[in-house]
Amino acid sequence: MTANLRRRKLFSRVFEVLCALAVVVALIPLAMILFYVIKEGAGALNWDFFTKMPKPVGETGGGMANAIVGTLILIGIAALFAIPVGGICGVHLAEYPETKFSSAVRFAADVLNGVPSIVVGIFAYGLVVLPVKRFSALAGGVALGFLMVPIVVRTTEELLRLVPGGLREGALALGATRSRAVFSVIVPAALPGILTGILVALARVAGETAPLLFTALGNRFWSTSLTQPIASLTVQVYTYAQSPYDDWHRQAWAGAFLLVMIILTLSIAARLAVRRLERMNRP
Amino acid sequence: MTASVLQSIRSTTLESPSPPRFLAGEKVPKADEGAELAQDFVSARTPNEQTMTESKISVRNFDFFYGASKVLHGISLEIPAQKVTALIGPSGCGKSTFIRSINRMNDIIPEARATGAIMIDGQDVYGGDTDVVELRRKVGMVFQKSNPFPKSIYENVAYGLKIGGMRNKRQLDEIIERSLTRAALWHEVKDRLHASAMALSGGQQQRLCIARALAVDPEIVLMDEPASALDPLATSKIEELIYELKDNYTIVIVTHNMQQAARVSDRTAFFMLGKLIEYADTNAIFMNPKEKMTEDYVTGRFG
Numbered sequence: 001m002t003a004n005l006r007r008r009k010l011f012s013r014v015f016e017v018l019c020a021l022a023v024v025v026a027l028i029p030l031a032m033i034l035f036y037v038i039k040e041g042a043g044a045l046n047w048d049f050f051t052k053m054p055k056p057v058g059e060t061g062g063g064m065a066n067a068i069v070g071t072l073i074l075i076g077i078a079a080l081f082a083i084p085v086g087g088i089c090g091v092h093l094a095e096y097p098e099t100k101f102s103s104a105v106r107f108a109a110d111v112l113n114g115v116p117s118i119v120v121g122i123f124a125y126g127l128v129v130l131p132v133k134r135f136s137a138l139a140g141g142v143a144l145g146f147l148m149v150p151i152v153v154r155t156t157e158e159l160l161r162l163v164p165g166g167l168r169e170g171a172l173a174l175g176a177t178r179s180r181a182v183f184s185v186i187v188p189a190a191l192p193g194i195l196t197g198i199l200v201a202l203a204r205v206a207g208e209t210a211p212l213l214f215t216a217l218g219n220r221f222w223s224t225s226l227t228q229p230i231a232s233l234t235v236q237v238y239t240y241a242q243s244p245y246d247d248w249h250r251q252a253w254a255g256a257f258l259l260v261m262i263i264l265t266l267s268i269a270a271r272l273a274v275r276r277l278e279r280m281n282r283p
Numbered sequence: 284m285t286a287s288v289l290q291s292i293r294s295t296t297l298e299s300p301s302p303p304r305f306l307a308g309e310k311v312p313k314a315d316e317g318a319e320l321a322q323d324f325v326s327a328r329t330p331n332e333q334t335m336t337e338s339k340i341s342v343r344n345f346d347f348f349y350g351a352s353k354v355l356h357g358i359s360l361e362i363p364a365q366k367v368t369a370l371i372g373p374s375g376c377g378k379s380t381f382i383r384s385i386n387r388m389n390d391i392i393p394e395a396r397a398t399g400a401i402m403i404d405g406q407d408v409y410g411g412d413t414d415v416v417e418l419r420r421k422v423g424m425v426f427q428k429s430n431p432f433p434k435s436i437y438e439n440v441a442y443g444l445k446i447g448g449m450r451n452k453r454q455l456d457e458i459i460e461r462s463l464t465r466a467a468l469w470h471e472v473k474d475r476l477h478a479s480a481m482a483l484s485g486g487q488q489q490r491l492c493i494a495r496a497l498a499v500d501p502e503i504v505l506m507d508e509p510a511s512a513l514d515p516l517a518t519s520k521i522e523e524l525i526y527e528l529k530d531n532y533t534i535v536i537v538t539h540n541m542q543q544a545a546r547v548s549d550r551t552a553f554f555m556l557g558k559l560i561e562y563a564d565t566n567a568i569f570m571n572p573k574e575k576m577t578e579d580y581v582t583g584r585f586g
Contacts, residue, residue: 172388174419
């Protein structure tokens with residue numbers, strides 16, 4: 001073996017080790033978070049946590065039933081708002097990729113994606129809360145929706161553009177109009193991926209706290225009204241973690257654990273949905 | 284020597300008794316306007332063409348541009364009904380552009396532009412009153428790369444019918460069976476109509492695409508190198524199919540494979556650098572080409 005070749009092999013080896021180290025460093029925080037959340041949270045989780053309301057200050061026990069339902073309502077509103085808007089917008093970007101309007105929309109989506117979530121919260125506050133002078137579930141849902149839209153737009157666009165051009169031609173050659181070809185062939189072909197993108201976006205906004213602070217506000221009582229302040233897991237965890245009570249700390253851990261589980265469930269659901277849909281796409 | 288090889292290829296398939304021929308551009312007035320063109324069409328039945336069956340597609344001085352570059356130069360030819368017409372020529376000669384002009388598939392390319400006329404049954408496909416959706420239902424197309432939709436076999440064939448508004452399940456079932464039978468695929472798939480089309484082999488996928496095109500009952504079927512991605516066995520199945528389909532359809536096929544052109548087609552058009560060099564009965568093109576360029580190409584001296 002020549003000296004040169006030895007040197008190259010050594011370099012290759014060193015680089016492999018560096019890559020492996022980088023992976024470990026990246027995974028350590030994730031592992032630690034999971035470990036700590038499970039250790040502290042799983043023990044604190046009990047049936048009461050799911051079914052009971054928060055107890056008055058000073059009393060132990062109780063649960064976060066209102067916050068769990070509140071979070072579901074909030075991400076439900078966000079999804080109802082963001083999926084159609086983001087999806088249709090993504091279809092437009094994929095269909096007319098070169099126009100000035102599309103470039104502007106794409107740029108706007110990327111900027112919106114990078115806007116701090118608290119700023120989006122302030123925007124929703126100005127848009128929904130100020131006119132009616134009341135914090136509401138609707139305002140919170142809209143704030144989360146604004147955070148979701150750019151993710152849905154960009155994943156939809158990217159995935160639609162991956163669909164082979166032959167499918168479009170096949171549909172058009174059979175006498176489909178352009179919109180028909182898009183909605184009956186191209187979108188279904190990309191649907192597994194789009195759905196994953198949507199679920200990932202949902203998981204992301206389910207964990208947001210900042211945009212809810214002055215939109216949905218939080219609520220210690222049972223409320224499912226869209227026009228009233230509503231509780232959410234994230235805000236509840238935030239409030240409880242700041243409190244001086246041990247029992248509230250325990251419940252905050254349980255809430256954090258539940259949030260992680262919700263996000264995990266959404267990710268698993270995304271994978272299962274993809275597998276089901278892809279059965280038609282691949283042999 | 285090459286000619287005798289071709290002779291033997293030909294003799295296994297078909298023999299046309301009279302090889303009438305006319306050259307590209309012959310007897311075709313250079314006219315630019317629709318009205319004049321329409322008139323030309325009526326008067327275009329020169330003695331040259333009387334030996335042919337009725338002309339289904341009549342191309343008049345057709346030019347095609349991608350942006351500033353002109354890729355088709357004054358193409359004029361008559362494509363007979365219920366015959367197979369092959370378009371041959373080296374890569375980049377414009378034959379694909381030409382076949383895609385017939386059902387206006389090039390419309391989706393930005394900056395594409397056409398002048399001249401392509402008449403189907405006397406109606407200019409580029410005329411203002413031609414509805415492109417209607418046109419494409421009348422002129423089906425099969426592509427080089429088979430492109431089944433990621434749906435079931437059944438849904439693939441039903442697609443054209445369903446977008447046409449057909450909902451009656453019995454009617455759909457019937458047409459789907461008939462189309463798959465015509466595409467020589469029914470027996471291979473009848474027990475798994477609701478399985479994914481993506482699970483079929485390459486040759487089966489291409490026959491499915493043919494079945495899908497036939498289901499909407501087109502009058503013309505355009506085939507852009509339908510067998511170029513297939514193995515010899517699948518290719519011969521497609522060729523047999525083309526041969527049978529011409530009883531009911533007018534077929535235009537682009538092919539790089541000269542034996543294929545010789546085997547399946549009645550008429551052959553030779554394209555080169557965006558121009559139609561020669562157009563005649565397939566026999567004549569392969570045995571007795573009039574143009575030096577055609578002879579060089581079909582005998583494999585270039586291309």
